[in-house]
Amino acid sequence: MSQDHRLVVTIDGAAGTGKTSVARELARRLGTDCLDTGAMYRAVAVIAVDQGVAPSDGKKLAALVTEQGIRFDWSQSPPPILLAGKDISVRIRDLDVSAVVSVVAEQSEIRKVLVEQQRKISQDHPTLVTEGRDQGSVVFPDAAAQFYLEAAMEERTKRRLLQLQESGTNTDALTVENDITSRDKIDSSREDSPLTCPSSAIVIDTSDKTMLEVVDIMERVVREHLATLDHA
Ligand code: DC
Numbered sequence: 001m002s003q004d005h006r007l008v009v010t011i012d013g014a015a016g017t018g019k020t021s022v023a024r025e026l027a028r029r030l031g032t033d034c035l036d037t038g039a040m041y042r043a044v045a046v047i048a049v050d051q052g053v054a055p056s057d058g059k060k061l062a063a064l065v066t067e068q069g070i071r072f073d074w075s076q077s078p079p080p081i082l083l084a085g086k087d088i089s090v091r092i093r094d095l096d097v098s099a100v101v102s103v104v105a106e107q108s109e110i111r112k113v114l115v116e117q118q119r120k121i122s123q124d125h126p127t128l129v130t131e132g133r134d135q136g137s138v139v140f141p142d143a144a145a146q147f148y149l150e151a152a153m154e155e156r157t158k159r160r161l162l163q164l165q166e167s168g169t170n171t172d173a174l175t176v177e178n179d180i181t182s183r184d185k186i187d188s189s190r191e192d193s194p195l196t197c198p199s200s201a202i203v204i205d206t207s208d209k210t211m212l213e214v215v216d217i218m219e220r221v222v223r224e225h226l227a228t229l230d231h232a
Pocket residue numbers: 015037038039041042101102105131132133134135183187
C-alpha cells in the first residue's frame with residue numbers, strides 16, 4: 001500500500017462478532033497498525049478492580065488513567081497494552097475485569113479521555129485499522145472504510161469461550177453467554193456513544209464465514225478505495 005495516503009479503517013460490532021481477529025489480519029495484509037479500543041476500556045476496568053475504585057466513578061477513574069497512563073507497545077504486533085508501563089494484556093481478559101468493563105465504558109468522563117487518546121494514536125499512525133463499538137459512529141466518522149460486524153449469539157458464545165479457554169480461563173458456555181448478553185444490553189442502551197451501526201458502514205454477518213473470508217471482503221473494499229485515491 002502506498003504510504004502517502006492517510007487511511008483509517010473502522011470495525012465496530014458487539015462482543016464475539018470476531019472484530020479483534022479480523023482487525024489484526026486486515027491490518028497485517030494492509031501493512032498497517034491495529035488498535036483494539038476495547039483493550040483501553042478494559043485497562044480502565046483493571047484500575048477499578050485492582051485499585052478498589054467503583055466502576056461507576058468515572059471522574060476518579062478518568063483522573064487515574066490520565067495519571068497512570070495507558071500505552072501500546074507499537075514495536076510488537078499485535079501491540080501489548082501497558083498500564084503505568086506494565087504489560088496487562090493477559091489481565092484485561094480476566095472474567096472479573098469483563099464483569100465490570102461495560103459499566104466503566106458507560107462513564108462519559110472515561111470515554112472522553114479514551115476517545116482523545118484514540119484520535120491522538122491515529123495521528124501518530126496515519127494508516128490504522130481500529131476496532132470497537134463507536135469507532136465509525138463517533139471517533140472516526142470520516143474513516144475511509146467502515147465495517148459493522150454481526151453474528152448469531154450461539155456463534156459469538158462459542159468464539160468467546162474458545163478465546164478464554166485458549167488463554168487458560170476455566171469457564172463454561174452459559175457463563176460466557178450471560179456475560180455477552182448483559183454487556184450487549186449495557187453497550188447498546190448507554191447514553192454516551194451506544195453501540196450502533198454507522199450509517200455508511202458495510203454490514204457483514206460473520207456467523208457462517210471464516211475469519212479469512214471476512215477479511216477477504218474487507219480487504220477488497222479497502223483496496224478498491226485505495227485504487228480510487230491513486231487515480232484521483
Ligand atoms: O471488545 P471488548 O469486549 O474488549 O470491549 C470491552 C468493553 O468496552 C465492552 O463492554 C464495550 C466497551 N467498548 C466501548 O464501549 N467502546 C469501544 N470503542 C470499545 C469497547
